[in-house]
Structure formats: C-alpha cells, structure tokens
Amino acid sequence: MEGNKLFHDRYFLERLLGRGNFSEVWLAKDTKTDIQVALKIYAPATGLDDAGLNVFAREFSLVVNANHKNLLKPLYYDSCDRKPYLVLPYCKQGSIMKQVGKFTEQEAWKLIRDVASGLAWLHGMNPPVIHQDIKPDNIMIGEKGDFMITDFGVSSHLKSTLRKSLSSAFSSAGTIAYMAPERFGKDNTPIMANDIYSLGATAFEMLAGDTPFGDDGGLVQKKGAEVPELQGDFSVQLKKVIAKCLRTNPWERPTAEQLEIYASAGMRGETIRFIDEKTFFQKHKIVIILAVVLGFASFVVGGVMLNNHRENERELRRVMAEKQYNDSLSFCIQRYLVTADSLKKIGDQHYENYEIAYLAAFENYKRAQDCTFKFIGDSVSVDEKKWEGMKSVENELYAAYKTFNEKANFFAEEKEIADDFKMRADKISTVIDIESVGKVLSDTVKTEN
Structure with missing residues (x-):
C-alpha cells in the first residue's frame, strides 16, 4: 500500500x-x-x-x-x-513496545491487571477466544492510560489462511519469544494457559528489557531450561506472580481471573493470597492445634489424661492430613473439569482438526474420573459434572469417527485424502470404545422411538 x-x-x-x-x-x-x-x-x-x-x-x-x-x-x-x-x-501513544525495559513495578502490576482482565473477558466467551499472540506490539496504551489488547480476533485458522496468501519471505517467527512450551509439541491445541504464559513473558520483558529466553521462547524451556529469575529491585510478590505465569506445566499457571485479582492486590500493596497455596495456619495447623492440646495437657494431673491427649494428637494428625489430601485432590479435579470444558468449547471451532480439542478434553475428564475414585470426601456433584461432560465429548468423538470413515470411503480413489481421514478415525478409536458408544447411542434412539 x-x-x-x-x-x-x-x-x-x-x-x-x-x-x-x-x-x-x-x-x-x-x-x-x-x-x-x-x-x-x-x-x-x-x-x-x-x-x-x-x-x-x-x-x-x-x-x-x-x-x-x-x-x-x-x-x-x-x-x-x-x-x-x-x-x-487510533491510540496516539502507540503500543508498549517503545517502553520495553523501562517499566516500574506499579506499571507492571497495572499491565498484568489490565491485560488479564481483557483476557478473562475473551476466555469467558462462548466459545472462548484464545488470543495466541500476546506481546508488547499487541498491547496498546489508551487515552486514559489503560492497557488495551488488540488483534484478539486473529485465530490460528485465520492466520493459516493469511499465511497461505503470502510469500515464503514472511515468517511467524517474530512471536516465538512469547510462545509457551506446550505450543512446540505435537498436540498444540490452543488453550487459555497459552495466553497467560505470553503475558508473563511480556511483563518480564517490560521490566528486564528482554524475554526470559530471548528469541527462542518456551522452546528452550520445553527442553528443560529453568526460567531465569527476574533481576532488579522488584518485590518478591511481583517476581512470584510472573514466575507462576511462566510455569512449564500449563495447568499450574493462574487463570486470567486469578491473575487479575493478584495484580489488583499488588497495585494496592496488599499481601497476595495465592489460590494454590495455604496460609501459615493451614500449613502449620496440626502443629498449632497440638501446641494448644499439649499446653492444656500440662495443667492436667495424671498420666491418663496425657495419654488420652496423645491419642488425640495422633487422631488429629490423621484427620488433618486426610483433609489436606482431600482439599488438594478436589482442587485438582475441578481444574481438570474446567480445562476439559474449555477444550470442548474450542473444539466446536477447530475446523479441520477439531477432534484434537475433543480428544484432549476427553483425556482431562478421564483424569478427573481417576482422581474421583481416590477422593475420600463427598464428590457427588463433581462426579456428575465430570460424567456428563465426558459422555458429551465421547458422543462428539463417535460422530467424528463415523464421519471420517465415511469420507475415507468416499475418497477411496484419492489415496492421500482417504488415508488422512482414516488416520484421524483411527486416532479416535484408540481413545474411546467405538463399539460400546455406538451401542449406547443406538439403544437410546430405539428407546426414544
């Protein structure tokens, strides 16, 4: 132009x-x-x-x-x-790219809060919108100083369409520096945690002057490299929040909603209560309770009462250990369910490879099920939600399996196309019990008729 x-x-x-x-x-x-x-x-x-x-x-x-x-x-x-x-x-102040390495701690908190708030809105859409390209160039400064995300309608499918129209001189390598480790794997289905990693890498760069791994992004991290510590006179809390965003395991990163809460507290100078961490009392409540019990026991005359309290100590240890185990397991189950639900929604939009999202969702529902079997407390509501979600995904995969086989037969004379559909059908058949699901659906239709 x-x-x-x-x-x-x-x-x-x-x-x-x-x-x-x-x-x-x-x-x-x-x-x-x-x-x-x-x-x-x-x-x-x-x-x-x-x-x-x-x-x-x-x-x-x-x-x-x-x-x-x-x-x-x-x-x-x-x-x-x-x-x-x-x-x-038109944003007269442009993007934050011009301020790389110049951010103060307060500006970093505001950046994280504003971008996390925008991402929470996108991730909450039905179906969710995964940005996939959070970086300084795509964060603008508004008239009132708010940070604003741009380019949030450019999905991987649209990028693929645009890439096909361009010459090989153009490359997407410019954004690798902000890409999460899991995006370099074979199953790189977009998930919300991708955006959280990119925001963490962006915040790191705005403070340090460069991304954690330079131009290589999460590729280096995927190969085993540790995330470098953010250098500079910044608070422990800010470094901790950014480190959480950059965790190798995507399911250990905070959600956009959680990140907005953390950053808001950071801006106010408050102590952040991380959702995946226990308070001092929760960490040490067995010791505290025992101290109270023993303190009381010291006033009791006679060894019988002391022995009884020692038995109570052991029982308290067992109960509290069981409670902590149940709490962590319940959190794990809920995290799997949220992820599975999100992947299921993404699958509706995933075009030629939509079954990848459904397969990933099904795997997470199964993980939640495995955890539920070990869960000691009341998990009825969790189990029902898990079961309903898993069956709906299973039905979608079965429908895809049938469609792919039909297309493989239809394109029998076009071997390359037929083989592709057959391969996709076979991938599904290794995950779900085709015969069993088909029978259930057939019986359901007969019952309804």
Missing part, C-alpha cells in the same frame, strides 16, 4: 504505523467523519480468495461486540479489492 491515497473511497492513508507478517497498520483519516483512525489491512500485497474472505468475516463477527475497556474493539470491518481490513480507534 502507498500513502497519501484514498482507500476504499473513504479512508485517506496518512502514514504507515507498522507492518507485520500478515498486515499493515496505517494512520488514516475517515473522510466521512473527519476523525483519525488506525486502519489495519490484511494481506495487503495479494488479497484473499472467497474462502479466505469468508473466514475473515466469520472470525471477526465473533469479537466485533467486544465491549471491554481493556480490549481495543474494532469500529468496523470490510474488504476492498479482496483485502480485508479493520477500522480501529
């Missing part, structure tokens, strides 16, 4: 603000309103085919009503000469 030209008979392109792998961003004037806007033009050199334009329209229709103060909501989207574009509010 060239400056000083009218785009789509309405937007006068004043100057180029930035260029990425898939798009260009221009400062433009809306000639109908005389207002300056940011114009993001995708595939500016080549344009898209009809299928690509349809993907663009469908993806952005999901987020065009993103009414949240920490999301830079598109004002309008359309296409011109087969080039899709977004009209966005």
Whole structure:
C-alpha cells in the first residue's frame, strides 16, 4: 500500500504505523467523519480468495461486540479489492513496545491487571477466544492510560489462511519469544494457559528489557531450561506472580481471573493470597492445634489424661492430613473439569482438526474420573459434572469417527485424502470404545422411538 491515497473511497492513508507478517497498520483519516483512525489491512500485497474472505468475516463477527475497556474493539470491518481490513480507534501513544525495559513495578502490576482482565473477558466467551499472540506490539496504551489488547480476533485458522496468501519471505517467527512450551509439541491445541504464559513473558520483558529466553521462547524451556529469575529491585510478590505465569506445566499457571485479582492486590500493596497455596495456619495447623492440646495437657494431673491427649494428637494428625489430601485432590479435579470444558468449547471451532480439542478434553475428564475414585470426601456433584461432560465429548468423538470413515470411503480413489481421514478415525478409536458408544447411542434412539 502507498500513502497519501484514498482507500476504499473513504479512508485517506496518512502514514504507515507498522507492518507485520500478515498486515499493515496505517494512520488514516475517515473522510466521512473527519476523525483519525488506525486502519489495519490484511494481506495487503495479494488479497484473499472467497474462502479466505469468508473466514475473515466469520472470525471477526465473533469479537466485533467486544465491549471491554481493556480490549481495543474494532469500529468496523470490510474488504476492498479482496483485502480485508479493520477500522480501529487510533491510540496516539502507540503500543508498549517503545517502553520495553523501562517499566516500574506499579506499571507492571497495572499491565498484568489490565491485560488479564481483557483476557478473562475473551476466555469467558462462548466459545472462548484464545488470543495466541500476546506481546508488547499487541498491547496498546489508551487515552486514559489503560492497557488495551488488540488483534484478539486473529485465530490460528485465520492466520493459516493469511499465511497461505503470502510469500515464503514472511515468517511467524517474530512471536516465538512469547510462545509457551506446550505450543512446540505435537498436540498444540490452543488453550487459555497459552495466553497467560505470553503475558508473563511480556511483563518480564517490560521490566528486564528482554524475554526470559530471548528469541527462542518456551522452546528452550520445553527442553528443560529453568526460567531465569527476574533481576532488579522488584518485590518478591511481583517476581512470584510472573514466575507462576511462566510455569512449564500449563495447568499450574493462574487463570486470567486469578491473575487479575493478584495484580489488583499488588497495585494496592496488599499481601497476595495465592489460590494454590495455604496460609501459615493451614500449613502449620496440626502443629498449632497440638501446641494448644499439649499446653492444656500440662495443667492436667495424671498420666491418663496425657495419654488420652496423645491419642488425640495422633487422631488429629490423621484427620488433618486426610483433609489436606482431600482439599488438594478436589482442587485438582475441578481444574481438570474446567480445562476439559474449555477444550470442548474450542473444539466446536477447530475446523479441520477439531477432534484434537475433543480428544484432549476427553483425556482431562478421564483424569478427573481417576482422581474421583481416590477422593475420600463427598464428590457427588463433581462426579456428575465430570460424567456428563465426558459422555458429551465421547458422543462428539463417535460422530467424528463415523464421519471420517465415511469420507475415507468416499475418497477411496484419492489415496492421500482417504488415508488422512482414516488416520484421524483411527486416532479416535484408540481413545474411546467405538463399539460400546455406538451401542449406547443406538439403544437410546430405539428407546426414544
């Protein structure tokens, strides 16, 4: 694209603000309103085919009503000469990229709080929206100083569509520095924890001047490297929050909602109560209770009462140990269920590989089931939720299995296509009992008729 030209008979392109792998961003004037806007033009050199334009329209229709103060909501989207574009509010202060390495602790807390708040809104959508590209370039500074996420409608499917339209000179390597370790594996289905890692890497960079592993991102961490400690005169709490975001195990990272709460407390200078950690009393309650018991026993005359209290000590130890075990197991089960529910929703949007999300969801429901069998306390409500979710995913996988086999037969003369569908069907058959699920569904249909 060239400056000083009218785009789509309405937007006068004043100057180029930035260029990425898939798009260009221009400062433009809306000639109908005389207002300056940011114009993001995708595939500016080549344009898209009809299928690509349809993907663009469908993806952005999901987020065009993103009414949240920490999301830079598109004002309008359309296409011109087969080039899709977004009209966005113009942020005069630009992105936070210009401030890398210059953030104060308070600014870092505010960044984490604002971005986590925006992510919580996106992750709470039905189906959830996983950003997949949180980085300084995609965090803008609003008029009132709020940090705002942009590019939150660009899914992996849309990126794939855009990538096919571009020459090999373009690469997506620029964002590897912020990518979580699990995204470098074979099963790299997008999950919410990916965004949390990227936010942690971004906050680390804004304070330290570089991401934890430079340009290599979580790839180095996946190979066993330890996350380096954040250097500088920053509070233990801030370092701890960022470290939690950067944990190798995605299920050990905080959710966006939890992160917003932590950062809000950090901004106020309060002690953060981490959800996955116990208070001093919870950690030492057996010792404290025993101290009280023994203190009381010291006033009792006679060895019988003392022996009774010693028996009580042992019983208290057993009960409290059991309670702590149950608490941790219950938390583990709930975490598996939340993850499984999220993956199931993502699967509805996963297009040609949607079964990957369902397979991952099914695995998490099974893990929750395994934990439930070991759970000593009352787990009826947890068990019902787990069972219902697992059966719905199982039914989806069975339907996919049948569809893939039908397509494999239909494309029998196209060996490569047929083999692909057969492979996908076989992958499902190794996870669920095809014969058993099919019989249950068949019996259900007969009963209903």
